[in-house]
Amino acid sequence: MNTGTALHGVNRRIVLQARPTGTPVPADFLLQEVPIPRPAEGQLLLKNLYLSLDPYMRGRMNEGPSYAPAVELGAVMVGGTVSEVIESRHPRFKPGDRVVTQGGWQTHTLSDGTGLGLLPADMTHISLALSLLGMPGFTAWYGLLRIGEPRPGDTVVVASATGTVGAVVGQLAKRKGSRAIGIAGGAEKCRIAVEELGFDACIDHRSPDFAGQLAAATPEGIDVYFENVGGAVFDAVLPRLNIGARVPLCGLIAQYNSKGLYPGPDRLPRVMGQLLARRIKIQGFIISDHYADDYANFMREMSPEVAHGHIRVRENVLQGLSQAPQGLIDLLDSRFTGKVVVQLTD
Amino acid sequence: MNTGTALHGVNRRIVLQARPTGTPVPADFLLQEVPIPRPAEGQLLLKNLYLSLDPYMRGRMNEGPSYAPAVELGAVMVGGTVSEVIESRHPRFKPGDRVVTQGGWQTHTLSDGTGLGLLPADMTHISLALSLLGMPGFTAWYGLLRIGEPRPGDTVVVASATGTVGAVVGQLAKRKGSRAIGIAGGAEKCRIAVEELGFDACIDHRSPDFAGQLAAATPEGIDVYFENVGGAVFDAVLPRLNIGARVPLCGLIAQYNSKGLYPGPDRLPRVMGQLLARRIKIQGFIISDHYADDYANFMREMSPEVAHGHIRVRENVLQGLSQAPQGLIDLLDSRFTGKVVVQLTD
Structure with missing residues (x-):
């Protein structure tokens, strides 16, 4: 050089x-x-x-x-x-x-x-x-495992399923014995989510029947919703959340471009009512808080997974x-x- | 008989x-x-x-x-x-x-x-x-300690401060070394919260300057908000929540009498944005879920507190x-x- x-x-x-x-x-x-x-x-x-x-x-x-x-x-x-x-x-x-x-x-x-x-x-x-071994991978790992706590047989849903965070969430969920349902924009991304990344199913959020397809793909409800988009996806997920569901919240990309007040109706009372009725936890996190405590644990677990091709993007x-x-x-x-x-x- | x-x-x-x-x-x-x-x-x-x-x-x-x-x-x-x-x-x-x-x-x-x-x-x-030794007391104890996790020096806020749940939350928070700020309707209830129940301060939510008074009473922000009312109180609390705040959610009395859609603007995007930006946890709970696991622990801790008059209503x-x-x-x-x-x- x-x-x-x-x-x-x-x-x-x-x-x-x-x-x-x-x-x-x-x-x-x-x-x-x-x-x-x-x-x-x-x-x-x-x-x-x-x-x-x-x-x-x-x-x-x-x-x-x-x-x-x-x-x-x-x-x-x-x-x-x-x-x-x-x-x-x-x-x-x-x-x-x-x-x-x-x-x-x-x-x-x-x-x-x-x-x-x-x-x-x-x-x-x-x-x-x-990506896999950096901030997005750590975000997926921390949010899914430390807040979402997926158990074998649980249903885990994540949007932006082909992005690094979503891809790692889905593949990690599978490694923990959960079902992984992705959400993505368009048939090609959904195909990649299932065929390349191993999601059990992937729903196209642009489909006019998105909510119905999500319901069909989650017949036993949703136990963990890894929230990284906000907006209409959240609205479709909310009625599917099971009692005791966990919602790690790491991004709201659908909101980033918005400004000012949002038109009504006010969805907050209904959401709060659902959180109560179904004992749901929503927890925001910012990954930069957790490097000191957990980054070494992440690397110890993820490096071999990536090296062996079990987790990819x-x-x-x-x-x-x-x-x-x-x-x-x-x-x-x-x-x-x-x-x-x-x-x-x- | x-x-x-x-x-x-x-x-x-x-x-x-x-x-x-x-x-x-x-x-x-x-x-x-x-x-x-x-x-x-x-x-x-x-x-x-x-x-x-x-x-x-x-x-x-x-x-x-x-x-x-x-x-x-x-x-x-x-x-x-x-x-x-x-x-x-x-x-x-x-x-x-x-x-x-x-x-x-x-x-x-x-x-x-x-x-x-x-x-x-x-x-x-x-x-x-x-009351103290039954469902409301258990609700306060479980939500505050198991979800709210107050630490010495934290600021804990609870509405309906003179009701059983609120009264126990405030008194337990004080026993854990936190500051306890009550919210209640009217000067007389606020007087009772401070003089009889030992809250550090109590704000009258009917006051036109409610939000300003709440801010003045929580100069270091709010670490735990025990949510049992919803509505306007939540709106005033939200901007005061600190990074890492915990919100046990056990009731939404302000919503119980409402029906149908709520008028806009839609407050949900802003709330979700705050949960993310400040790493806040909101967790709904229903106390009937927890009798098998935790009721005995509650009674062991609370019975002497009530018998000695440390916690009352x-x-x-x-x-x-x-x-x-x-x-x-x-x-x-x-x-x-x-x-x-x-x-x-x-």
């Missing part, structure tokens, strides 16, 4: 140019070229190899407050990366180390070492650190940073099947 | 005459006099001494389904009673035994022994088996079965401070 070029070259980055109202558009983003910064004592310089695109990014584009700070206008878009140390003035890292971090939408990132996760030197498929690799804005827009529009990463180097 | 009279006398009972729409009215109930039934082999006859009045009764007057079967039109209203065995053809019970059971709104009840809880022979204040004793309908109507209209029982005998 020609680090000399990198060190004296250009950092290409994408900043938030405007806050979207509703769906983001390309003009909300701006590609900039700035000098690559030099690390001071205690810092290191990262060359970002892969950038992860994820639904939560839409939330960060809104004005705060949310569970994480909003991206400021003019600031680099946030995002997880797999990165390589190319210059280090930090005692714990040396050039050539590969790490997973929040490098953002840019080719180079300066770091003080905080929050860097060192990847094993022999790891070959390093982009998996952004499709990976879409976009080429070049400039593809990131349209990639996120397409992702939010459900145009991908599987994980989406942007390869930042040739 | 003149058991001869009872055995050959009249069972006075109140049946559901009409399903209320909204608030119940006296004409929804009908007082009947029927012959006292005679126990067959394996049965026993109970003379009911005290009838408990509770908010959940309103829900049972609706057409099902709810978490418990609806009371059929023409059937005796359901209700917990402290009762005395006056004739027994059951091997486990003898005349003179006092039990807590679901005797219903009537002076005499035939039983096959199922679900009868024998009271200690030396228990003097037997009506407490319907006001008791309103109505005289005579005919007072029960208006008593329930008044209870649903928040006209009582404390527990409401009907004494069925002179």
Whole structure:
């Protein structure tokens, strides 16, 4: 690698140019070229190899407050990366180390070492650190096992079944002896969920008879609903939830693009009534809370599952940073099947 | 006791005459006099001494389904009673035994022994088996400790602070080292909550500045909200809930009298967004699920607390079965401070 070029070259980055109202558009983003910064004592310089695109990014584009700070206008878009140390003035890292971090939408990132996760030197498929063995995989594992607590014979339902989180939820549920029912947009995604990912069934939420098909696929009701979409899917799931059902809540992608008040009727009283009548637990969680306590347990359990091919996901690799804005827009529009990463180097 | 009279006398009972729409009215109930039934082999006859009045009764007057079967039109209203065995053809019970059971709104009840809880022979204040040491006390104990999990220094909020459930929640929270903030209707109830029950503060939900006062009383936010009312109180509590807050949900009295669709805006998306952003747990529970597992633990912990006066509640004793309908109507209209029982005998 020609680090000399990198060190004296250009950092290409994408900043938030405007806050979207509703769906983001390309003009909300701006590609900039700035000098690559030099690390001071205690810092290191990262060359970002892969950038992860994820639904939560839409939330960060809104004005705060949310569970994480909003991206400021003019600031680099946030995002997880797999990165390589190319210059280090930090005692714990040396050039050539590969790490997973929040490098953002840019080719180079300066770091003080905080929050860097060192990847094993022999790891070959390093982009998996952004999917199965990274934040989305950990999200699925934590929410399903720590909050959903699926038992053998339970019925587990998850939407976005072909996305990384949904795919891992479904495959983990099967490994625990539960039935796994996926929800996805379109016949092709549903086919992949069943044939490639092993779901027992997958329902197309665009079908006019979606609620009826979901009911038919869950004849014994639903014990765990892993909520990562919100909206109409939740409405169809609610009447199917069994007594004692658990609803880990990690995302509401159907709401991210909405703004202001929602038209009536007010669904809250009915939902609360159902929570009471059927002793249902809904629990929100943010995976960044749980790295210290549970990430090592996750990796110990998941690494062999992934290595043996028991748990997998499709990976879409976009080429070049400039593809990131349209990639996120397409992702939010459900145009991908599987994980989406942007390869930042040739 | 003149058991001869009872055995050959009249069972006075109140049946559901009409399903209320909204608030119940006296004409929804009908007082009947029927012959006292005679126990067959394996049965026993109970003379009911005290009838408990509770908010959940309103829900049972609706057409099902709810978490418990609806009371059929023409059937005796359901209700917990402290009762005395006056004739027994059951091997486990003898005349003179006092039990807590679901005797219903009537002076005499035939039983096959199922679900009868024998009271200690030396228990003097037997009506407490319907409040502090019965279902409402167990509801408060289970929901607060098993779902709410209050820690020292936490802020615990409960509505209907002077009702049995609310009073026990507040006093138990204090015993666990938490701050206890009550919500009640009117200055007099709030005074009682603070002066008699030991709440750190109590907010009058009828005050025009209710939300502002609640915020002022919870400067460090709310860690546990014991939800037993729903409606506007929940709306004021929601923005005060801290990260990781727990919401045991055991009742929605503000909804019991409502029917049909609720006008917009739809509050559900905002609530779900808050659950996610602040990692909040809402969990419904029905106390009848937990007698087998936890009632003995409850009694072991609570009996000495009640005996020593550390946990208490006001008791309103109505005289005579005919007072029960208006008593329930008044209870649903928040006209009582404390527990409401009907004494069925002179």
